[in-house]
Amino acid sequence: MTATLMDGQTLSRKLLDETAERAAAFERTQGRRPCLATVLVGDDPASHTYVRMKVNRCAAVGIESRRVDLPASVGTEELVGVLRELSADPAVDGILLQHPVPAHIDERAAFDAIPADKDVDGVTGASFAAMAFGERGFVSATPAGIMRLLDAYDVPLRGRRAVVVGRSAILGKPVGMLLLARDATVTYCHSRTVDLASHVAEADVVVAAAGVPELVRGEWIKPGAVVVDAGYNPGNVGDVEFAGAADRASLITPVPGGVGPMTIAALLSQTVDAAELHG
Numbered sequence: 001m002t003a004t005l006m007d008g009q010t011l012s013r014k015l016l017d018e019t020a021e022r023a024a025a026f027e028r029t030q031g032r033r034p035c036l037a038t039v040l041v042g043d044d045p046a047s048h049t050y051v052r053m054k055v056n057r058c059a060a061v062g063i064e065s066r067r068v069d070l071p072a073s074v075g076t077e078e079l080v081g082v083l084r085e086l087s088a089d090p091a092v093d094g095i096l097l098q099h100p101v102p103a104h105i106d107e108r109a110a111f112d113a114i115p116a117d118k119d120v121d122g123v124t125g126a127s128f129a130a131m132a133f134g135e136r137g138f139v140s141a142t143p144a145g146i147m148r149l150l151d152a153y154d155v156p157l158r159g160r161r162a163v164v165v166g167r168s169a170i171l172g173k174p175v176g177m178l179l180l181a182r183d184a185t186v187t188y189c190h191s192r193t194v195d196l197a198s199h200v201a202e203a204d205v206v207v208a209a210a211g212v213p214e215l216v217r218g219e220w221i222k223p224g225a226v227v228v229d230a231g232y233n234p235g236n237v238g239d240v241e242f243a244g245a246a247d248r249a250s251l252i253t254p255v256p257g258g259v260g261p262m263t264i265a266a267l268l269s270q271t272v273d274a275a276e277l278h279g
């Protein structure tokens with residue numbers, strides 16, 4: 001392996017430490033803790049794990065969490081009602097709706113029931129638009145974590161070719177917009193892309209966010225490229241074939257220990273941002 005690992009575990013600890021200090025300062029001045037409400041629908045074991053991780057990290061940094069678990073049978077209207085109640089509650093600073101929700105629910109309608117000032121996970125259309133226009137707002141948590149990682153490792157972006165593999169609303173699309181805002185030349189690839197290998201081979205920065213285990217083959221990576229693996233597939237397998245890619249890349253994120261921990265750290269940091277706004 002020739003690549004240097006981009007250590008999201010260590011970097012996330014630093015961000016969590018900073019967040020803990022800010023949460024403590026907030027509590028001293030406001031007499032309450034910042035509060036994150038988590039909303040989880042259904043029984044997906046991975047989603048339960050991620051929400052548990054978020055709730056545990058909240059406790060570790062001094063953020064109160066309010067956990068709402070709903071059965072898979074809940075409908076869009078009922079879910080939107082729960083989100084509206086949390087939105088109206090002045091004790092709640094941030095709201096997280098764990099993705100994915102069961103297929104019968106209109107996930108976009110549910111996300112968009114979260115008001116911009118509580119959208120600490122950056123999933124609403126309003127937050128996306130603010131990000132696209134370079135306005136203030138909360139950024140989708142995984143893309144925010146990825147940008148922090150790239151900056152911590154001084155990855156140059158201006159004029160560089162970035163290939164984003166994946167186009168989901170909370171990951172692929174926003175991370176491409178953030179790279180564009182930093183003057184990278186961005187190409188989005190997806191399931192209908194013809195000859196994915198040739199696109200990846202051109203990239204100075206590859207962000208793999210397709211949700212397909214080891215979709216991006218090591219031999220496609222341009223020597224010296226930076227590889228960010230945002231895949232979170234069962235068994236902690238990323239979207240990049242790690243061993244092959246690490247032999248060609250200059251920098252690469254591991255799975256686990258790369259993007260995942262940064263996602264949660266970014267979410268909690270934005271929760272304290274929201275609390276500071278609310279006072």
Ligand SMILES: Nc1nc2c(c(=O)[nH]1)N[C@@H](CN(C=O)c1ccc(C(=O)N[C@@H](CCC(=O)O)C(=O)O)cc1)CN2
Pocket residue numbers: 049050053096097098099100121123141142170232236255256257258259260261262263264
């Ligand atoms: N509303 C959201 N839903 C989802 C998001 C999101 O950002 N907002 N992202 C993913 C899942 N996710 C957080 O929700 C997430 C996935 C993985 C990790 C993580 O830290 N993984 C560890 C390994 C964990 C383990 O050992 O089991 C790692 O990569 O080191 C954090 C968050 C989908 N849904």
